[in-house]
């Protein structure tokens with residue numbers, strides 16, 4: 218059995234490296250580990266997903282060093298550094314920030330100390346200037362629309378889609394592997410986060426439509442407990458967009474029919490199609506209140 222698994226792993230690795238991607242990844246296999254702990258999963262060919270509680274990032278081990286994304290926080294970054302050391306002696310050369318929010322990009326000091334260069338959209342620099350954090354190194358390299366990180370024959374393309382969740386979020390694409398790493402604006406099989414803090418509903422939908430046009434087969438997202446897969450099929454981007462469109466349409470219809478109180482909307486608007494999504498009971502009413510505010514106040 219162990220031999221068979223080893224052979225299967227080798228076959229999957231070969232499929233991966235020859236870029237025959239369709240169906241090569243186990244999109245049903247859970248991330249694993251304890252709910253409040255960490256876990257690491259190799260997706261293939263030096264690409265890893267690191268989980269800390271419900272947060273995730275990716276790191277890429279190349280011949281010339283390691284590319285790390287969002288360090289999350291000092292505790293998680295320390296654990297991530299250990300996990301990387303268990304895999305390779307090579308130094309971390311780049312840290313890529315997905316956006317400005319402290320819950321994703323704190324704790325990078327450990328990588329700064331070993332000489333890593335930090336990369337982010339230019340608005341991250343402004344926002345960290347307004348809301349500095351002693352545990353969040355400022356980016357060394359910033360860009361406006363797109364930026365390509367190359368290291369040891371591996372490539373990560375960064376693209377900014379304008380306002381959606383804050384105004385500095387970048388989507389990371391591994392072009393050879395056709396994988397996207399998307400933070401906060403795509404969380405598969407879960408309703409939107411609470412009252413959707415710093416989310417701009419209409420710009421979020423526009424961005425997702427633009428992201429759907431990219432060339433990719435798989436999505437790694439930055440949130441999910443241990444029982445959710447490390448990697449999902451590309452279809453989760455459209456599923457996220459359709460959820461938002463249906464949420465907005467349901468709230469608008471209820472308001473157009475005369476329900477204007479957010480308390481009443483929270484109780485009466487339902488989206489039964491999404492009953493099986495995580496946090497439906499707890500967070501759908503909060504999602505509804507956010508959309509009420511959007512239509513009521515115009516933002």
Ligand SMILES: [Zn+2]
Pocket residue numbers: 316318321382401
């Ligand atoms: Zn965020």
